[in-house]
Amino acid sequence: xxxxxxxxxxxxxxxxxxxxxxxxxxxxxxxxxxxxxxxxxxxxxxxxxxxxxxxxxxxxxxxxxxxxxxxxxxxxxxxxxxxxxxxxxxxxxxxxxxxxxxxxxxxxxxxxxxxxxxxxxxxxxxxxxxxxxxxxxxxxxxxxxxxxxxxxxxxxxxxxxx
Numbered sequence: 001x002x003x004x005x006x007x008x009x010x011x012x013x014x015x016x017x018x019x020x021x022x023x024x025x026x027x028x029x030x031x032x033x034x035x036x037x038x039x040x041x042x043x044x045x046x047x048x049x050x051x052x053x054x055x056x057x058x059x060x061x062x063x064x065x066x067x068x069x070x071x072x073x074x075x076x077x078x079x080x081x082x083x084x085x086x087x088x089x090x091x092x093x094x095x096x097x098x099x100x101x102x103x104x105x106x107x108x109x110x111x112x113x114x115x116x117x118x119x120x121x122x123x124x125x126x127x128x129x130x131x132x133x134x135x136x137x138x139x140x141x142x143x144x145x146x147x148x149x150x151x152x153x154x155x156x157x158x159x160x161x162x
Contacts, residue, residue, distance in 0.1 A: 002117045002152045003124040006139045010132035011159030014045030018058045020157045027123040028061035034069035092136040
């Protein structure tokens with residue numbers, strides 16, 4: 001049975017991020033970001049090329065799955081909801097209802113997840129995005145679909161400060 005973890009960039013530094021993946025026995029990171037960069041020097045380690053190099057040194061595979069990324073329009077919808085709620089991108093606590101509905105209809109209902117589950121096989125993969133908390137990120141929606149449709153086991157990795 002495929003096993004998945006979810007992990008965000010915020011709240012980790014590079015070494016802590018790699019350590020969390022190792023402790024969870026993750027063999028491959030599945031990057032579900034639309035844009036594979038993170039603003040600010042604090043998170044420069046999570047920009048695609050640097051992240052791939054660090055994962056490679058740690059013996060962890062990497063694959064980008066842009067078909068699972070939200071569209072720019074969906075992200076803008078979420079940013080408007082964040083503003084309405086007085087939350088920032090890095091402090092978001094939940095996803096907007098309309099975002100969740102649109103992501104399900106426009107992404108999850110159209111992407112065949114079975115090849116991803118087959119690719120992971122009996123290993124453990126981590127769905128990667130930027131938000132610290134899974135409930136504030138589309139990766140939790142992917143994870144829920146994997147659990148529901150394929151019986152995958154899912155764990156959510158968070159920074160040690162929790």
